[in-house]
Amino acid sequence: MPSRRRWKITSTMNNLKNDTLIRSLLRQPTPYTPVWLMRQAGRYLPEYNRTRKEAGSFLALAKSPALATEVTLQPLARFKLDAAILFSDILTVPDAMGLGLYFVEGEGPRFERPLRDAAAVARIAPPDPSGVLRYVTDAVSEIRRALAGSVPLIGFAGSPYTLACYMVEGGASADFRIIKSMLYSEPALLHRILDLNARSVTQYLNAQIEAGAQAVMIFDTWGGSLSHAAYAEFSLAYIHRIISELRREYDGARIPSIVFTKGCGTWIEAIARTGCDAVGLDWTIDMGEARKQIGDRVALQGNLDPAVLHSSPNVIRAQVANVLNSYGAGSGHVFNLGHGIVPTTRPESVQVLVDAVHELSAAPHL
């Protein structure tokens, strides 16, 4: 098995037909700015909704390597995207720890057994990526086979703090009252959870890399809800540890890493110092300013306001041009939204965006 997998990956790495994403993440020249979109496989696509309905539930969809492969490829069949991203959910990891993930229609994810005390924390351990999370690495392998070297596949995981938000709160939260009470009153207990999450995410991402992920991204959706001091201690420190323990190469290929914290405006220098290859920016940050600050060390990914996609083609093109111009000429930019595509987006608007990025960025790169 290992030898068969190794052969496949090596041959594919050497034959990526479109390696613009990998090159841009490593700040190497590309003929145009590559583009992919957070949640590019998702509810704005009618074909996704059909597959989701057939699967019966979101979890059934995410846990089937065949269906996860199908929806991962759907946006690539429509648009000239420069990367695929594994269809999955950041909560697969705490689910695999046995917290009992379920979804309430219209209200998002919930856990049956949230972590609230030392006894509950003592009962959990990092899930085995080749055991209970095998469906994820199987999906990665299957997607890689299906992509056949057309574009690279991005793997991903939630940041330790973002995962902890759901694990401790038991679901989404507006004010994070429970986890913040733990953070301020029982910091040692939260650190135990974060340590566990960091080890879990490291193993999980390395397993994705070994299964075929050609770049990896850490989503820190909720780090931006922390105070300045708490972000450093409870979110960034653990992201830093993961980055330093990730495989940077696999089978001869560099595996770039991307860190995205929503609301990271004042933090980008510190994020760049984690050793990641690229920093994802939300739309509140000026791309050109960010490049001045950290563009000599990392690539930048982003950062169009997802709301722009509700506009006309002309407006979308103009706003794409603004982001490209803000970054300026030269390598090191991966175009993306500043957050995930919203479900009310028309697929035609994504087409306009992708084409505009390619067309408008081709000139400055010559």
Added chain:
Amino acid sequence: MPSRRRWKITSTMNNLKNDTLIRSLLRQPTPYTPVWLMRQAGRYLPEYNRTRKEAGSFLALAKSPALATEVTLQPLARFKLDAAILFSDILTVPDAMGLGLYFVEGEGPRFERPLRDAAAVARIAPPDPSGVLRYVTDAVSEIRRALAGSVPLIGFAGSPYTLACYMVEGGASADFRIIKSMLYSEPALLHRILDLNARSVTQYLNAQIEAGAQAVMIFDTWGGSLSHAAYAEFSLAYIHRIISELRREYDGARIPSIVFTKGCGTWIEAIARTGCDAVGLDWTIDMGEARKQIGDRVALQGNLDPAVLHSSPNVIRAQVANVLNSYGAGSGHVFNLGHGIVPTTRPESVQVLVDAVHELSAAPHL
């Protein structure tokens, strides 16, 4: 009438028993760091909930000068706060424009007639502060009388963009889809609304000053949801215009102004350049860093994470100390939360906070 009012205010200004807030906002020395809390009159107080219930509705409470005075004073009866803030709502202004404000229990404010097109915008005009908004200036006068010079009274308004969010969306929104569509597709129409709001807010705040408000604050709750370029054009530009047209003195007293944008991390230098006297900071910003950047030009207000108030007295004291130490010695700091008190806060915790600020800050100021 004017002469009577003038006499009253002058005499009170000259006799503020506790002028620490005004002095700190003007970066003058004080014996300790003054403290007040956003939403200090609100749902975490049982006496507020009783008055609110008797009033029958939030709007009935806000529109009665007697009841608004009662709830404004409630937190001051409990805690040694260094300022009162007018009990009101930022949406009084669009309500007075005739948009039909109402509240849905548990879902927040709504407008019966949201602004969606040029015809609707053409029908509205800045509301007369001495007409339809008279209940606000009456409340200001009544609160001033009741305070009898004990502490200063802060008046406030929403920022033009934040008001426009509610006016265009018709209520609260998670993604601001409608106003952002207008922003990107019909920017001239949104600018008309913002111009109208800026004129309204200027008149409204100046009327509050003339009625007795001794400092004013602009709440830009949603400016932080904008892209970097859009924040400058659609939010900050209008705040700047208001600040430049506010009365800076009234009856011989300087009337300091405070600007608070939630999520303003990368913007504080630009906010300081509006000419305001103080910049309000949310809890994601390091107070000491902010002081290094802009502390030579403006006072800083903030910025404890409101979630800290769910902790034990020892933790609250330690976190208060962190904010005070981050600012450091010297004048120019007004202690506050980084956002409003959440309703689940125990009043006893607010007591601990207020006492801790006074006690812990007395030493460095000597």
